[in-house]
Amino acid sequence: MLTNDPQIEFWFDFGSNYSYLTTMRIEALAAAQGVRVLWKPFLLGPVFKSLGWTTSPFVLQKEKGAYVWRDMQRQCDKYGLPWTQPGTFPRRALLPLRVALLGAGEAWIGAFCRRIIQCNFVEDREIDDAALVGEILTALGLDAAALIAAAGTDENKLAMRAQGEEAMRRGVFGAPMFFARDEMFWGNDRLEDAVAWAAGHVAPRIVLA
Numbered sequence: 202m203l204t205n206d207p208q209i210e211f212w213f214d215f216g217s218n219y220s221y222l223t224t225m226r227i228e229a230l231a232a233a234q235g236v237r238v239l240w241k242p243f244l245l246g247p248v249f250k251s252l253g254w255t256t257s258p259f260v261l262q263k264e265k266g267a268y269v270w271r272d273m274q275r276q277c278d279k280y281g282l283p284w285t286q287p288g289t290f291p292r293r294a295l296l297p298l299r300v301a302l303l304g305a306g307e308a309w310i311g312a313f314c315r316r317i318i319q320c321n322f323v324e325d326r327e328i329d330d331a332a333l334v335g336e337i338l339t340a341l342g343l344d345a346a347a348l349i350a351a352a353g354t355d356e357n358k359l360a361m362r363a364q365g366e367e368a369m370r371r372g373v374f375g376a377p378m379f380f381a382r383d384e385m386f387w388g389n390d391r392l393e394d395a396v397a398w399a400a401g402h403v404a405p406r407i408v409l410a
Contacts, residue, residue: 208237209399210380212368214245215294215301215314217376218259218273218287221322222389224377225282228311230392234400240310242301243368244361245291245376251369257291276389283323292321293329299352299361300334309341316340 211227213220231238249256259266270286277284297317304310316337320326326333331349338345351357368378372385379386381399386392397403 206237207235207399207401208239208381209395210239210241212241212243212373212376212378212380213314214243214291214376215297215318215321215328216291217245218269218290218322219389220377221318222273222276222280222282223392224314224318226280226389227392227396230396231399234396234402236396236399238311240301240305240314241364241368242298242305242314242361243364243373243376244295244298247365248369248373248375252374260290283319285323285325287321287325289327292327294321296329296331296349296352297334299357300338300348302361302364303348303351303357309343312341313337 209227209231211223213224227238246256249258254261259269273286274284276282294317301310301314301317304313317328317334320333320337321328328334335345335349338348371380375387377387377389377392379392379395381395384395384398386395386398
């Protein structure tokens with residue numbers, strides 16, 4: 202069933218390598234299907250902690266980590282994206298996530314997110330840095346000082362916490378995660394399916410004999 206306003210929720214963390222792939226692709230894919238992107242920045246760390254993990258499973262499980270870095274190179278080659286394995290992983294991203302939360306409904310959110318996550322996974326730079334965040338906001342023609350100040354208010358900190366609580370309440374266990382009309386999809390390799398579902402272009406169910 203088509204809705205009057207097809208939309209997809211994109212739950213992401215700037216420290217998530219697979220969120221990098223999606224962040225670079227989602228706006229163009231969604232626009233091509235007439236789907237609006239709802240940006241949902243959240244902290245993945247508390248979600249991992251709720252699952253009993255002290256950090257990313259890609260760090261906790263050596264074999265999985267080795268696989269993921271090779272897979273990231275293959276995926277970036279596939280999409281024509283630049284890639285550098287970060288020197289620190291997962292990288293702290295609290296400040297840019299708080300700024301992204303402020304800008305989630307603004308026209309600049311996509312460009313801001315792409316630039317931040319490129320700094321992590323292309324330029325291997327520390328992104329939880331006020332100077333870097335300010336540089337990016339200024340380059341976008343925004344009032345960097347005002348936005349960084351607003352990001353650090355108690356009100357915004359509480360909003361960030363509430364965002365994380367909502368993620369866990371809805372069953373988010375990783376990133377990137379998508380919701381399309383209450384249907385949940387996990388992982389960059391499910392982005393096309395999620396956008397299609399949001400647009401109402403879902404293939405008929407195949408009934409196996």
